[in-house]
Amino acid sequence: MAQIGLSGIRKAYGREVVVHDLDLTIRPGEFLTILGPSGCGKTTTLRAIAGLEEPDDGDIHLGEKLVFSRRRGVIVPPEKRGVGLIFQSYALWPHMTVQRNVSLALEEKGLGRAEIEARATQALETVQMTALGARYPSELSGGQQQRVAVARMIALRPQILLMDEPLSNLDAKLRLDMRAELLQLHRDLGSTTVYVTHDQAEALTLSDRIVVMDRGRVMQEASPYEVYHHPRSLQVAEFIGEPRINLVPGTLAREAGTLYLVGDGVRLPAERARAAKGERLVAAVRPENIELSTVPVAGWQEVRLDNVQPTGATTILQVCAGATRLRLVRPGFLRIEAGIPLWIGFDADSIEFFDPDTQGNVSAP
Amino acid sequence: MTSPGAARRLRYHTVRLRNRPDLVIGYVCLVALGFLVLGPLVEIVRDALTLQPYDLAYHPDGVVGSFSLFHLERVFASPLSPALFFRPLLNSLAVGFWVTAIGVSIGSLLAWLLVRTDIRCKGLLGALIVIPYMMPSWVMALAWISLFKNDRIGGTQGFVASFLGVQPPDWVSYGFFPIVVTLALHYFAYAYLLMSGALATVDSELEEAGAVCGMGRWKRLWRITLPLLMPALGSAIVLTFIRILGTFGTPALLGLPVRFFTFATQIYASINARNNGDAFVLALVLIVIAISFIWINSRIIGIRKSFVTLTGKGFRRREIRLGLWRLPLTAAVGLFVASTVLVPLSILLWESLILVAGDYSLDNLTTHFWIGQGNVRLAYGEAGVLLNNGILTALWNSLKLATLAALFNGVLGLLVGYAVVRGRGTRLSRGLEGIAFAPYIFPSIALGAIYIGMFSAPIGPIPALYGTFAILVLITVVKNLPFTSRTGIAAMLQIDTSMEESARVLGIGWFRRMARIIMPLSMSGLVSGMLLTFITAMRELSLIVLLLSPANMVLTGVIFYYQEQSMPQHSSAVTLLLVLIIILVNVLVRLVSRGAGVSGLKNS
Ligand SMILES: Nc1ncnc2c1ncn2[C@@H]1O[C@H](COP(=O)(O)OP(=O)(O)O)[C@@H](O)[C@H]1O
Ligand SMILES: [Mg+2]
Numbered sequence: 001m002a003q004i005g006l007s008g009i010r011k012a013y014g015r016e017v018v019v020h021d022l023d024l025t026i027r028p029g030e031f032l033t034i035l036g037p038s039g040c041g042k043t044t045t046l047r048a049i050a051g052l053e054e055p056d057d058g059d060i061h062l063g064e065k066l067v068f069s070r071r072r073g074v075i076v077p078p079e080k081r082g083v084g085l086i087f088q089s090y091a092l093w094p095h096m097t098v099q100r101n102v103s104l105a106l107e108e109k110g111l112g113r114a115e116i117e118a119r120a121t122q123a124l125e126t127v128q129m130t131a132l133g134a135r136y137p138s139e140l141s142g143g144q145q146q147r148v149a150v151a152r153m154i155a156l157r158p159q160i161l162l163m164d165e166p167l168s169n170l171d172a173k174l175r176l177d178m179r180a181e182l183l184q185l186h187r188d189l190g191s192t193t194v195y196v197t198h199d200q201a202e203a204l205t206l207s208d209r210i211v212v213m214d215r216g217r218v219m220q221e222a223s224p225y226e227v228y229h230h231p232r233s234l235q236v237a238e239f240i241g242e243p244r245i246n247l248v249p250g251t252l253a254r255e256a257g258t259l260y261l262v263g264d265g266v267r268l269p270a271e272r273a274r275a276a277k278g279e280r281l282v283a284a285v286r287p288e289n290i291e292l293s294t295v296p297v298a299g300w301q302e303v304r305l306d307n308v309q310p311t312g313a314t315t316i317l318q319v320c321a322g323a324t325r326l327r328l329v330r331p332g333f334l335r336i337e338a339g340i341p342l343w344i345g346f347d348a349d350s351i352e353f354f355d356p357d358t359q360g361n362v363s364a365p
Numbered sequence: 366m367t368s369p370g371a372a373r374r375l376r377y378h379t380v381r382l383r384n385r386p387d388l389v390i391g392y393v394c395l396v397a398l399g400f401l402v403l404g405p406l407v408e409i410v411r412d413a414l415t416l417q418p419y420d421l422a423y424h425p426d427g428v429v430g431s432f433s434l435f436h437l438e439r440v441f442a443s444p445l446s447p448a449l450f451f452r453p454l455l456n457s458l459a460v461g462f463w464v465t466a467i468g469v470s471i472g473s474l475l476a477w478l479l480v481r482t483d484i485r486c487k488g489l490l491g492a493l494i495v496i497p498y499m500m501p502s503w504v505m506a507l508a509w510i511s512l513f514k515n516d517r518i519g520g521t522q523g524f525v526a527s528f529l530g531v532q533p534p535d536w537v538s539y540g541f542f543p544i545v546v547t548l549a550l551h552y553f554a555y556a557y558l559l560m561s562g563a564l565a566t567v568d569s570e571l572e573e574a575g576a577v578c579g580m581g582r583w584k585r586l587w588r589i590t591l592p593l594l595m596p597a598l599g600s601a602i603v604l605t606f607i608r609i610l611g612t613f614g615t616p617a618l619l620g621l622p623v624r625f626f627t628f629a630t631q632i633y634a635s636i637n638a639r640n641n642g643d644a645f646v647l648a649l650v651l652i653v654i655a656i657s658f659i660w661i662n663s664r665i666i667g668i669r670k671s672f673v674t675l676t677g678k679g680f681r682r683r684e685i686r687l688g689l690w691r692l693p694l695t696a697a698v699g700l701f702v703a704s705t706v707l708v709p710l711s712i713l714l715w716e717s718l719i720l721v722a723g724d725y726s727l728d729n730l731t732t733h734f735w736i737g738q739g740n741v742r743l744a745y746g747e748a749g750v751l752l753n754n755g756i757l758t759a760l761w762n763s764l765k766l767a768t769l770a771a772l773f774n775g776v777l778g779l780l781v782g783y784a785v786v787r788g789r790g791t792r793l794s795r796g797l798e799g800i801a802f803a804p805y806i807f808p809s810i811a812l813g814a815i816y817i818g819m820f821s822a823p824i825g826p827i828p829a830l831y832g833t834f835a836i837l838v839l840i841t842v843v844k845n846l847p848f849t850s851r852t853g854i855a856a857m858l859q860i861d862t863s864m865e866e867s868a869r870v871l872g873i874g875w876f877r878r879m880a881r882i883i884m885p886l887s888m889s890g891l892v893s894g895m896l897l898t899f900i901t902a903m904r905e906l907s908l909i910v911l912l913l914s915p916a917n918m919v920l921t922g923v924i925f926y927y928q929e930q931s932m933p934q935h936s937s938a939v940t941l942l943l944v945l946i947i948i949l950v951n952v953l954v955r956l957v958s959r960g961a962g963v964s965g966l967k968n969s
Contacts, residue, residue, distance in 0.1 A: 050870050051384075051869075051870075052866050052869065052870070054381065054384070070377060071373065073373060073376040073377040073379075073380050074380065075377075075380050075381055075383070075384045077383065077384045077869070078866070078869040078870050079869050079870070079871075079872045079873060079874060080872070081870075082872070083870060084870070085867070085870040087863045087866070087867060089861065089863055091861070091863035091864060091866065091867035092867075093864060093867075093868075093882055093886075094886070095885050095886060104868075104871075104873065104881060105868070105871035105872055105873055108871075108872055108873045108874065108877055109872065152867075152871065153871075156871060156872065
């Protein structure tokens with residue numbers, strides 16, 4: 001198993017800096033996801049690890065080996081790094097059969113014929129593509145092409161797997177199946193995996209650890225649980241979670257010995273906020289953490305139900321409290337009429353607070 | 366100077382080169398092409414401005430190599446200037462103007478008829494129209510001489526004189542008029558290719574949008590179609606004009622007998638008279654004219670758009686109905702195409718089959734000039750074309766030259782395309798693209814002249830190449846580079862970078878990536894580029910006429926020699942042989958490459 005170390009990686013295209021002094025250590029055997037909106041520098045980072053992009057500064061280690069250092073004048077070319085990379089477009093060679101796509105790199109390694117044959121067959125078996133070995137890439141569906149790309153990569157048995165939005169070109173159903181398969185693959189190979197995606201759900205389900213990037217900088221680096229429950233900044237909070245987190249701007253006030261955040265039409269308990277009364281903050285509360293009742297409850301707040309969006313397994317409710325709109329999620333397919341009054345309650349422990357100027361998290365741990 | 370920072374950067378960049386084969390290739394190509402393209406230019410500027418050994422006849426006490434305006438004075442401001450410079454200049458410009466005007470008009474009209482109307486037999490006509498492209502530009506001139514030769518110039522008479530009994534006047538037989546006509550009947554094919562490509566890509570929906578907006582037919586043509594076609598039209602005009610400035614064969618065949626000189630033939634005459642300095646000055650003037658034309662064109666059209674590439678991308682086009690005119694126009698185009706291809710070739714065939722020149726009666730027919738043994742009483746004892754060692758050697762040389770040039774050009778086009786596309790946006794990439802394109806602006810004869818200047822003495826490890834076969838290959842490769850490198854760039858742009866990157870990550874080395882991935886994927890473009898080079902090299906005369914030596918004769922040189930020696934049967938027969946071989950190779954390559962799965966083959 002191999003560790004990946006990035007330190008001080010910087011990359012600019014012309015004037016535009018797309019990766020800022022990135023430091024990142026990926027532990028042996030870890031499944032790490034780089035998550036961020038389109039254009040934030042994920043692909044650039046991944047390509048730097050593979051050697052397809054030369055950073056302007058910084059060092060890269062793969063395992064014990066220094067593979068790139070601007071300062072020390074080291075560049076190990078991609079063909080000598082021994083990593084496996086899956087491109088967003090799969091990058092299969094269109095003029096070769098599936099079998100040939102998988103075996104070409106094995107030939108280059110100077111393996112014997114029998115060995116090549118065995119490894120290619122095994123790789124195709126792993127992705128259940130043995131039957132289609134004689135086909136050309138253009139004769140395969142998107143999902144099948146994806147499998148061939150995986151087979152081509154694992155035939156070389158790399159210690160490090162890099163995947164650049166491998167599922168983004170597949171339809172929704174196939175995406176879920178392939179997600180599980182890629183995770184299984186990572187476990188079976190015992191490899192160190194860096195997975196790039198802009199899909200927060202993928203990141204949450206697959207990863208041991210998530211690195212959230214925005215505009216070339218790391219916003220947060222933590223476990224999926226941590227990223228979801230304790231986002232370090234407003235951007236991360238907004239980017240993670242579906243339906244989106246509720247943001248309520250307001251002012252801290254003390255009433256009957258308890259600290260509240262008073263917004264426009266709502267009042268949230270603010271015990272966890274690390275700020276003095278009178279300060280302006282933004283409270284963030286996940287839709288599933290708002291409690292709901294159809295009858296009045298003491299201390300809860302009356303709101304009006306605006307609209308109802310059942311998705312099947314869950315139902316999304318939008319409620320109106322004064323000028324503040326809130327999203328709520330309930331399990332199951334709720335049959336409920338818009339317009340009726342409801343009562344909502346907050347759990348003080350599940351609310352996070354952010355400073356609207358610095359965007360940073362100001363909640364007590 | 367060597368601070369630790371600088372040393373570190375240098376080391377980094379050295380290491381980096383090992384990681385970037387495209388940079389290495391780019392730099393090597395840049396240096397090599399700089400040497401082959403710009404080097405000669407510097408060399409002839411120097412030669413033109415210094416005294417040369419051959420000038421000592423005029424300047425017995427001059428020092429060879431010292432600065433001197435002697436050549437400039439001779440060309441621009443001496444009693445010789447009118448004959449040496451001004452008259453050829455006027456002649457060249459006049460010929461260039463008229464041929465371009467007529468050729469581009471005919472070519473555009475044909476393109477419009479074949480692309481935008483419902484004219485009949487499109488496939489056949491389209492295939493026939495591009496045949497002139499495969500023939501030497503002076504085939505028409507040879508046929509013209511056979512047709513209109515008169516007895517006043519000496520030698521035998523032609524078809525017209527023989528059959529009608531009237532001697533055509535001199536202005537019909539030789540000089541300005543026939544030069545313009547024969548060149549126009551050849552060069553319209555270039556304009557046709559450019560314009561039909563452009564017309565095919567002009568979306569007729571745009572025009573229909575104009576119609577919806579209430580524009581009339583003429584307004585539509587004027588406001589929508591023409592502006593869209595302007596880049597192609599501009600390129601067609603400039604391309605044709607530059608080619609004509611540099612063309613040698615036709616003005617030599619039809620002009621020299623009446624001492625009608627263009628720049629090209631004057632350069633040839635000066636070199637023959639060993640006044641290389643004059644020739645260099647004239648060549649420089651030609652280059653300046655060509656560059657000004659390109660510059661003016663790019664000003665008018667806008668630099669980005671000023672050179673269109675041919676594409677065959679088809680839109681759904683609505684064809685204009687010709688109605689009653691359909692059949693007559695089809696017939697007219699058919700006749701025209703036939704007259705530019707079949708008529709000259711038939712005349713040459715007949716000419717090659719007559720025993721006594723000038724006698725076109727049937728009982729004068731013979732196969733002597735094709736398969737006859739040498740006969741002292743005929744044609745200075747030269748054997749028939751197919752048994753003639755000199756000709757067969759020249760044929761072998763031509764094939765060797767064309768094949769070598771095509772191979773080198775294919776490889777070079779691929780490498781230049783690779784380096785340019787991989788380095789997109791860098792100065793290296795732009796510089797390389799520019800320099801690969803530069804030979805385009807050298808009129809052929811001028812490039813030949815500057816190669817004499819460059820390679821008549823050894824340069825470092827390179828021996829004096831003048832008079833060798835290698836210089837023919839070299840200049841042919843360089844002259845065709847603009848087209849092959851463009852093909853290479855287009856082919857490389859089609860291949861997504863990830864095709865190669867995925868191979869890199871999988872550990873596949875550069876040579877294997879080239880052989881297994883890049884080359885197969887760019888094959889169809891490469892083959893058509895190489896085929897084009899082959900054809901161009903087979904029919905080339907202007908470019909190499911100054912560099913030919915008896916030991917390295919090629920077919921076109923042989924034809925020119927026989928024509929100069931007034932041996933029309935031989936020159937006709939060899940010309941036919943040449944055209945036949947070109948067409949044969951063309952068909953063969955297309956069949957083979959189609960068989961090999963190379964599709965989309967297209968002349969560009
Ligand atoms: N070759 C390039 N030249 C110029 N800009 C680039 C290049 N590649 C990427 N960029 C820019 O760098 C930024 C980050 O790109 P990328 O790493 O591909 O983002 P992501 O994969 O996160 O969507 C983007 O703004 C993109 O426009
Ligand atoms: Mg990306």
